[in-house]
Amino acid sequence: MSSDLILTPNLDRPDDIYADLLAAHDGLDKAESDALNARLILILMNHIGQRAVLRQALKAAGAPEKA
Numbered sequence: 001m002s003s004d005l006i007l008t009p010n011l012d013r014p015d016d017i018y019a020d021l022l023a024a025h026d027g028l029d030k031a032e033s034d035a036l037n038a039r040l041i042l043i044l045m046n047h048i049g050q051r052a053v054l055r056q057a058l059k060a061a062g063a064p065e066k067a
Contacts, residue, residue, distance in 0.1 A: 002053075003050055003053055004056070005053050005057050005060065024036060
């Protein structure tokens, strides 16, 4: 199992996945949407399961590229 975070495009049918994400939020208010995002993040973190990869992801998310 790799311990390197993949930052290059790696999604199968990314437009469809994005549409699925938007659909999951349909009809939710801000608090419900935030809660869904939090649950999704925790589920995906559990799936990844490697602290080193998760720390890389947190660092990448916390320091977006400068425009």
